Amino acid sequence: MDGSPETNRVAAAAASSPAQASSPAVQESPFSNFLSNLTPINTVKSDSYSQRLVGTFFPTPPVVFTSPHIDLERETSFLERNDIVEAGYKECNTTIFQNPSFEKEVQLCSASGCIDEYLADPAKVDCTGSADIQSSINAGKESNTEVHEVIDGSTKSEPLPTLNQAEVGLPLPSLTQIETTIIEKIDKNSVDLVTRAQSRGQNTAKEVSQHHRGIRRHLQFETAVAQKSSNFGNHRSLCSLTHDTDNLRSQSKLTNLKTLASSHLDSKAFSSLQGVSCDTSQLSSCLCESVRSSQIGGNSSTSAPIRSGIGLHLNSITRSTSMSSDVLLSRKATGCLSTPDQMLEHDNRNNIEHESSSSFISVVLGQNYSSVGNDQQESQTAAHTTFTFYSTDGVPYLPCDSMHQILVDQHSVPCEEMNASQDANKIEELNELSQKRKRRRGAEISEGCKRCNCKKSKCLKLYCECFAAGVFCLDSCACENCYNKPEFEDTVFDARQQIESRNPLAFAPKVVKHEINSLPNIMEEADWTTPSSARHKRGCNCKKSKCLKKYCECFQANVGCSGACRCDCCQNPCGTKADHEYNRAEKWETHPAEKLDTIKGGNDCIKASDMDPYSPWEGLSVISNLTPLSNPCSSTRVSSASSSMRNRTKISQAQLQSSRLQPSGTGHLKRGRSPVIFTPQVFESKGPSQLSSDGASYERMDDDIPELLKEPSIPPKVVKGSPNQKRVSPPQSRAEKLRSRSPKGLRSGRKFILQAMPSFPPLSPYSDSKAINDTRNDHKGTQNN
DNA sequence: GAGTTTGAAACT
């Protein structure tokens, strides 16, 4: 080893690695020396990822670690099986620390952006295990390059394939045959160029890798935002991770689907290497998610979590490959494969074999076309993934701008259009298609086709739609003095960082879809008035448009207004704020018990919760969740809705009204921010069994903020209003600490709430609430003990 | 296409 402090530090950490301890065979592996200096992957998880990245934007990073790349449990099981893989695997993670650029990037970029930077850096993730890694690392810190080289070598080195086949029961001829077949399908020139590129040696590879890294950084800008703009950010991160990994590895002219599929290359590689059934379901999921996200833009939030457990053995992959590889390859050769609709085919789980075959082909291709300069690899995002119409010498088939255009267009182009491209047989056709789209982009106003017209903002503020959407401006943009371009990536990152410093969720999707299963046992979709079950994150503030025009962000997003909105005279056809409130009240009236069990949190449920006489949160609602009566229209309707409540609610209309007449300034929780404040603490503080007493509080906390956007770390300002403030006000620093989404932090929040809530005065005149408060006091005592 | 309206973002 190089003996650097960094390495020593890693070595110290590695000394306690249970995985390593459980694998004495490691000592015999070609990486034995290196392994002694490895950092267990969980170190990466907790230190680098959680603290620096997750807390700011991604509230639920663990999903990312369901990947075989980074799942500690899997890793451990893997390690028990294969020391070589262990070596490669661990080496991979160690590389993360050894990448000199990594720390810098992590610190410089925004949290959201860093996620991808972190995950996508090929050198950080791309590892298949090879003895060459040792030498590569010793050779220097240019890990990107060297690991890349190593990977190239590893794919040709026998141990891995042999192991692959031995463990997964895949006959060697099958692999070879498939590989050979694939190679034959590739353009001869490509092969030659690849060979040439590989023969150019380390300098070339280094050059490529550096460039690759440089490009990646600005790509992460888009990637990060794309990921951000999804409730599946984590999942996409995973996709991005693997996708970029494969980009480095293959750097060949693979198509979008190929890239997507190959985004699971490492997963599959590891799976196969470990003799674990290939989790093609993840591939499928990734593909599907990518497609979806590319189609619905930032609002994508499929309810499908990462599918796991649908293992598909590599043998099945091989079988399916033999059937479909020709088609896939032919399409790949023309760069027409990975159109969204085509990928949508992969959305079908029934086509899992098909996906698998694609994936597998990607693996092979990646192995055989590594080291190809990919300077123009403007791979967009995990969502967009890559449109890799590259020549093997690194020059894209399409002009850079066209490439970008395609990438963006692909993001939003309807399936029909992509069908056209799918039928295309030549890159030129794609180029034409791209230009065609470019010409009519004026009609394409979708999430992925932002075209700004900024004049003064330099496209570095949220005024700029491109910037806000997380994409670089295009040449087609009509902006002036634009800095939102790859060449100003540093400036862009700085701007983003600055904005995120003000509002960590600034780049989060404005409209979020709720995931039914995101909060098990307590979620329900029924009280959403819009078909999409989505809501604007913060709610609109329309005064004159009545939420009937696209000035209204809710209307623009085709979502109904909610309690988070502060609009006046809301007439949003997708659902007015008052309707939303009314529905909630109605629901509460009709199915109070059911609601208690299933209610979904959210701040726009203030009314319902306010009217919950059984909830100890009632007073809290009155204090903190008041919707100002600035909206005469909605307030009237709400009043009507409220009046329809049964007396059983034991809350008078007058009380409700007077409560809402309080100055808006008192309502810390009245807006979209509010649920962020409450969510985790409340949620964590109560098991399902406790919902019956304060189910409404769930509403308040979760309604308009998806899991992804909840920020337990934000201090519950509501407690400021608590008469027992001394007990509950956490310092800001604590809140910052809690940004780390560690369960520990959540537990702290839980305790905090449990202590705080009983301290509220009996704002409800009803004994029920008092009784519950007493119960809570008892609970508090337990907690304090 | 120019001018106006609108509301979000940014600023104070």
Place this chain on the structure above:
DNA sequence: CAGTTTCAAACTC
């Protein structure tokens, strides 16, 4: 945190 200003999209003509 509220009020104001700036900004660019949406809208109107």
